Amino acid sequence: MTTDAHAPSTALPLRVAVEPHPDRHLVAAVQRVGGSVVPLAQAQVLVWVGGPDGFPALPDGVEWVALSTAGIENFVAAGTVDDSRLWTNASGFYxxxxxxxxxxxxxxxxxxxxxxxxxxxxxxxxxxxxxxxxxxxxxxxxxxxxxxxxxxxxxxxxxxxxxxxxxxxxxxxxxxxxxxxxxxxxxxxxxxxxxxxxxxxxxxxxxxxxxxxxxxxxxxxxxxxxxxxxxxxxxxxxxxxxxxxxxxxxxxxxxxxxxxxxxxxxxxxxxTPHVANPAGRLTEEMAPYLTENLRRFMAEREMLSVVHAGRGY
The missing domain is CATH 3.40.50.720 (NAD(P)-binding Rossmann-like Domain)
Structure with a gap:
């Protein structure tokens, strides 16, 4: 279950930023649960498609960060993952x-x-x-x-x-x-x-x-x-x-x-050149899992693929 600190703080529609670019598959995943895609400054949730380079400073209002990669070691090494909000990765999605x-x-x-x-x-x-x-x-x-x-x-x-x-x-x-x-x-x-x-x-x-x-x-x-x-x-x-x-x-x-x-x-x-999970299909594969996690987040239910930074995954 999500803790009180990680429970959604406002009523629907859920406000989600999809960064650094509003990928169409992930935007559709947000819309399927009635959420709104908004700028990061207004968001409760950040869906981040990329690595730690260029990762933005997070506003206090961001309660959950959904990473699009299964591995988080580079985010942990960069000091990106904090303990003041919920973090998930894409472990198992692909x-x-x-x-x-x-x-x-x-x-x-x-x-x-x-x-x-x-x-x-x-x-x-x-x-x-x-x-x-x-x-x-x-x-x-x-x-x-x-x-x-x-x-x-x-x-x-x-x-x-x-x-x-x-x-x-x-x-x-x-x-x-x-x-x-x-x-x-x-x-x-x-x-x-x-x-x-x-x-x-x-x-x-x-x-x-x-x-x-x-x-x-x-x-x-x-x-x-x-x-x-x-x-x-x-x-x-x-x-x-x-x-x-x-x-x-x-x-x-x-x-x-x-x-x-x-x-x-x-x-x-x-x-083979790291193509077991082709980059061209990454967000398409991730989208249904994001939709499910958004539903769980809004219902304050146990989330998929919660990050344990102390373990490195």
Whole structure:
């Protein structure tokens, strides 16, 4: 539930600023609940489409800030998030599309699509390396919204799912759910790993020389979360040595990687340019969730995706 401090202070219509530009999908989301889109100085709610750069000084009347990104680490680092109002992010809003991309990357690796595309009918080399997801175990690290969407997709491919989340609370459909302190055990029990965790001090360089050594020579790592979860130098060493089978990255650190980064030259690596959640569809995907949160805000009900700045997400 929202607290008294975060309850709407005036009757309808709810006054919402959509900044820095009045995106049509988000404006329509406000109008669907009978709200009015107003300048920031008059707003109870700010819907912010962008990063911390250019974030405005907030009038006292703003009771809730709705961020359009799932990750808030840059806002926290910039000191933007305060404790005098409610903050939400877009965690889970884009989960289905990101889960689709994660599955596509995993299949592109295990089925040797990437390697085949870079060669000319190299059947003798490619054929022995092709693996099926049937009978494999896939660990989802950070099994929140993306994990819940990805789990049935993996099951449909015949894989078993080992979910890892902060609390260890069971994830529907997963064969096993583990708390975050058992992450290394999850690595040692898995064929492949999908990273869907936030970027926090605890997850920074979660993929490192030690954890890579817990995997198998056929294992693929898929990162659709945050670039800093992976130590890219350690990853390169493991790929060259054959410690793991390959890596598929939609996010990197830095982003983008330098054009001469050695990961680009490896045949068992695929890098997509942070398109698991395409920017062109971001506000369209966010709009129905914003409408639902606006309804909850007006009714003083529990909100979706409330930010916990102390956790970094």
């Amino acid at each position: 989960a289905r599309g990101v889960a689709e991309h994660a599955l596509a990357l995993l299949l592109a690796g295990t089925r040797q699509v990437v390697r085949s595309a870079r060669t000319r009918w190299a059947k003798d080399a490619v054929d022995p390396a092709v693996r099926s997801l049937r009978g494999s175990t896939v660990a989802i690290i950070g099994a929140g919204g993306i994990g819940r969407e990805l789990t049935p997709m993996l099951i449909a491919c015949g894989a078993s799912v080992l979910a890892v989340n902060r609390s260890g609370r069971p994830v529907g459909g997963a064969d096993v759910t583990m708390a975050a302190e058992r992450t290394r055990e999850a690595f040692s029990r898995s064929d492949h790993v999908v990273l869907a965790a936030p970027d926090t001090p605890e997850t920074r360089h979660l993929i490192n020389d030690h954890t890579l050594g817990l995997l198998q020579p056929h294992s693929w790592i898929v990162n659709v979360a945050r670039g800093p979860l992976v130590d890219h130098d350690a990853l390169h060493r493991a790929l060259v040595a054959g410690t793991i089978g390959g890596a598929a990255l939609d996010v990197t650190d830095p982003e983008p990687l330098p054009r001469d980064h050695p990961l680009f030259d490896l045949k068992n690596v695929v890098i």
